[in-house]
Amino acid sequence: MTSDSPSRPTTLIYGGTAAYWLDLTEFGAVGDSLTPETPFGPAAPITWLSGRDGLTVGFSSRHGVGELQRSAGFVNHRANLWAAQQFGFRAILSWNGVGAINPALAVGDLVVPADLLDWTSSRRAHSFDRWHQPTAGPPFDPALRETILHALTVARPTEAGADLTHHAAPVTYVCTEGPRLETQAEIALFARAGADVVGMTLAPEVWLARELGLRYASLCFVTNYATGMARGREPTREFGPRVARTCLPILLAAAGRLARASR
Numbered sequence: 107m108t109s110d111s112p113s114r115p116t117t118l119i120y121g122g123t124a125a126y127w128l129d130l131t132e133f134g135a136v137g138d139s140l141t142p143e144t145p146f147g148p149a150a151p152i153t154w155l156s157g158r159d160g161l162t163v164g165f166s167s168r169h170g171v172g173e174l175q176r177s178a179g180f181v182n183h184r185a186n187l188w189a190a191q192q193f194g195f196r197a198i199l200s201w202n203g204v205g206a207i208n209p210a211l212a213v214g215d216l217v218v219p220a221d222l223l224d225w226t227s228s229r230r231a232h233s234f235d236r237w238h239q240p241t242a243g244p245p246f247d248p249a250l251r252e253t254i255l256h257a258l259t260v261a262r263p264t265e266a267g268a269d270l271t272h273h274a275a276p277v278t279y280v281c282t283e284g285p286r287l288e289t290q291a292e293i294a295l296f297a298r299a300g301a302d303v304v305g306m307t308l309a310p311e312v313w314l315a316r317e318l319g320l321r322y323a324s325l326c327f328v329t330n331y332a333t334g335m336a337r338g339r340e341p342t343r344e345f346g347p348r349v350a351r352t353c354l355p356i357l358l359a360a361a362g363r364l365a366r367a368s369r
């Protein structure tokens with residue numbers, strides 16, 4: 107961090123779907139931006155953002171800046187999480203687009219996953235190269251999850267308005283390898299296994315965060331119905347700027363609550 111950056115922020119927000127189109131100045135004062143070098147290559151740029159309540163957070167768009175530069179299967183999670191730890195962040199709040207498996211979920215809904223089914227097959231899920239004590243415990247930090255859920259009840263998303271529906275029930279996210287979409291048979295299998303939503307992002311991000319001692323929780327925006335799950339509904343898809351403009355204010359509100367709780 108450079109000398110003219112505000113005091114060291116402890117929360118890093120990872121932007122997912124549509125984050126690359128965001129004009130951060132709509133959400134606060136934009137500070138320095140840097141692209142950390144790590145033993146795993148360059149991490150996604152981190153920008154300092156000071157919200158209207160004066161709180162400074164780090165903000166990083168996983169999939170690129172200005173345009174979609176890398177899809178979920180090509181995100182360098184090891185570099186990103188390593189950089190997050192090196193910069194002294196202690197908590198990560200992220201947003202991701204997901205496909206709805208649970209028929210109770212509709213496009214545009216928001217959920218905060220409590221559990222994870224890791225269906226990835228070739229992603230490096232640790233940051234070390236020798237034997238290491240296995241990590242255990244829930245993938246998502248329960249208190250951080252509650253903080254996002256609380257923020258959902260108080261934040262005023264820029265564009266989402268009154269039609270914003272969030273589900274407080276603990277949902278399970280299944281992470282697939284990509285870049286291809288799932289087959290109908292795979293989604294049917296995940297549904298039977300208890301998955302509510304599907305995405306390609308959270309593994310190994312969440313495992314690396316836990317290994318590196320960073321608290322982690324995620325806000326998921328339902329962008330589409332998973333393969334074969336529209337069930338007669340309009341097969342709407344929502345991958346546009348509304349996703350990011352909905353999610354960032356909620357996560358900024360959650361970061362504010364976290365900061366107040368740690369004072």
Ligand code: HPA
Pocket residue numbers: 203204205206282287288304305306329330331332333
């Ligand atoms: N499948 C996998 N990843 C996704 C989807 C999906 O349907 N929607 C958003 N990310």
